[in-house]
Amino acid sequence: MTKRETYFRHSLKVDGQLCQSCTACMRVCPTGAIRIRDGKAVINDNKCVDCGECMKICPHKAIYIQQDDFAMIEDYEYRVCLVPATFIGQFDDRYRTRAIYSCLKKLGFTHIYEVEHEVEYMADLYTQYMERHPEIGTFISPYCPAITRLIQVRFPSLVGNLIRLRSPLELASRVIIKRLMDKGASRESIGVFYVTPCAAKIAAVKYPVSGKETCISGVINMDFLYNKVRLMLHERSRDTEPVNHALTSRGVLWPLSGGEAALFKGEHYAVDGLQNVLDFLEKLEDDAIDARGLVEMRICDQGCVGGVLAVNNRFVARKRLENRARIFDRLQRPRSPGMRSYDPEFTAMIEDQMEIPEIKPRSIYKLDDNYAEAFKMAERMKKIESALPGVNCSACGAPSCAALAEDIVRGDARIDTCIFINRNSRASESAIRDIWGEKVRTKEIHKDEKTDH
Amino acid sequence: MHYTFDIERGNFSDAGQASSSVKRTLKQLGVDAADIKRTVVALFEAEINAVAHAYGGRIDVDIDPEKIVMVVADQGPGIPDIELAMQEGWSTASAKVREMGYGAGMGLPNIKKNTDELKIDTTVGVGTTVTMTVYLR
Numbered sequence: 001m002t003k004r005e006t007y008f009r010h011s012l013k014v015d016g017q018l019c020q021s022c023t024a025c026m027r028v029c030p031t032g033a034i035r036i037r038d039g040k041a042v043i044n045d046n047k048c049v050d051c052g053e054c055m056k057i058c059p060h061k062a063i064y065i066q067q068d069d070f071a072m073i074e075d076y077e078y079r080v081c082l083v084p085a086t087f088i089g090q091f092d093d094r095y096r097t098r099a100i101y102s103c104l105k106k107l108g109f110t111h112i113y114e115v116e117h118e119v120e121y122m123a124d125l126y127t128q129y130m131e132r133h134p135e136i137g138t139f140i141s142p143y144c145p146a147i148t149r150l151i152q153v154r155f156p157s158l159v160g161n162l163i164r165l166r167s168p169l170e171l172a173s174r175v176i177i178k179r180l181m182d183k184g185a186s187r188e189s190i191g192v193f194y195v196t197p198c199a200a201k202i203a204a205v206k207y208p209v210s211g212k213e214t215c216i217s218g219v220i221n222m223d224f225l226y227n228k229v230r231l232m233l234h235e236r237s238r239d240t241e242p243v244n245h246a247l248t249s250r251g252v253l254w255p256l257s258g259g260e261a262a263l264f265k266g267e268h269y270a271v272d273g274l275q276n277v278l279d280f281l282e283k284l285e286d287d288a289i290d291a292r293g294l295v296e297m298r299i300c301d302q303g304c305v306g307g308v309l310a311v312n313n314r315f316v317a318r319k320r321l322e323n324r325a326r327i328f329d330r331l332q333r334p335r336s337p338g339m340r341s342y343d344p345e346f347t348a349m350i351e352d353q354m355e356i357p358e359i360k361p362r363s364i365y366k367l368d369d370n371y372a373e374a375f376k377m378a379e380r381m382k383k384i385e386s387a388l389p390g391v392n393c394s395a396c397g398a399p400s401c402a403a404l405a406e407d408i409v410r411g412d413a414r415i416d417t418c419i420f421i422n423r424n425s426r427a428s429e430s431a432i433r434d435i436w437g438e439k440v441r442t443k444e445i446h447k448d449e450k451t452d453h
Numbered sequence: 454m455h456y457t458f459d460i461e462r463g464n465f466s467d468a469g470q471a472s473s474s475v476k477r478t479l480k481q482l483g484v485d486a487a488d489i490k491r492t493v494v495a496l497f498e499a500e501i502n503a504v505a506h507a508y509g510g511r512i513d514v515d516i517d518p519e520k521i522v523m524v525v526a527d528q529g530p531g532i533p534d535i536e537l538a539m540q541e542g543w544s545t546a547s548a549k550v551r552e553m554g555y556g557a558g559m560g561l562p563n564i565k566k567n568t569d570e571l572k573i574d575t576t577v578g579v580g581t582t583v584t585m586t587v588y589l590r
Contacts, residue, residue: 157486
């Protein structure tokens, strides 16, 4: 492939040893970011939005998410575990929240803080933003980072509809840091570690769209931490840790599909699952849906409990969170005072830091910056596509015939990789070897196989 | 680049394929998002008009470097009074069509608003040909 400048980094990686180039990932990728080259799946940095669909479908566990070394928490005197409500949903009902928290402490964290503490304040920030920009009309929630990136690359005309605010994670991390500093801790001594249910949230911390700095010191994969805690619980750790906070039912439900939208009085929508999201955005872009108000969108079915690093069945996890929320409702916890309990100077600083100055579109469709050139390429692409068989067999290492046609005009592939077009040619052999590597070594079929049918 | 699509009477649920294909090509060309939107909106409106009123028809789209020309030709009742049809809110839509969210009487006015040139050739009892042009910046 031709070398191009990388302007975006993603967190999904392919393990070349495990990858069997089965093409499963390539076929589900919503941005066409995957090709097979040299016998393994290759992810295009600029196209990947870290939705995690490839990792969910991979039968060989060859796609993984790079995480920070857990030992790095030891570098800090104050070690905050920033847990999303989704984490509790991973465990069976018999393991109580306080037992789970106690395990986290034993693993080395000094403080546990739930990400959704500040969601009500977050909703206030959304509302303020919506009131400041009445002309926008349709507001897409910025909560799911895969959605923001999907819009940037596939629906660039909708970037203006994204609420330009950073995630509750950034808000929560700043609040807990402030609390610890108010008690005398120095900024350098505090490490905040976020437990992520998906690839997109890691990318959002490591390579933020806002370009602004993060207060998160490291990211831990949810399945990794789940295994550690689950083992301790299995070994009958009976200790409990008091859960002393003011998380409300709204906070607990926020990561679930519909949880965010529920905080808004005006018209709102909750769209979850990749196909539903694509369909909604497509229609929104065409003005075929007149959606006013807030559009909550989650790339994973059911919301964050459907994240690729979530362990428990998403419906079971959802149930646990809903049960927890019901208990909180019975306790009649007051609405979190949120930022109102801090001095105005701090609040002003936070509001400034939460703002995203600009979300730039970066279309993956555009064939060339020069319009005349793009036009020539599009014409050629249409011609090539009509010559291709249209069976989408992927033997060329591209997900579809249309994708191969695009790769050819972009100079990333050759027409002789199509086995239908070049079925009798020797020239195609070298091209196919480039794609499938060692796999193309023709194996002798046993005589019985040939004659017995 | 030329595209052709068929129009089937009453098939509202499948309408929009023409505008989707055209949209994809315009995105590849890097056409300005606002121009893409008005093209797609106009084409979709014209298609819906034909689906609602005509017995069938055909969409022809030509994209060339300077402009997009979209021709929606139907065999149908024709438009007896174009001036009236161009007025916002004027509609002949049946209750069934309105139930599906169409027929608000904004079709032709919306097409006019979103295109640079609009030509309507109509013969009562024969059909209507709507020719829309969008110039690209």
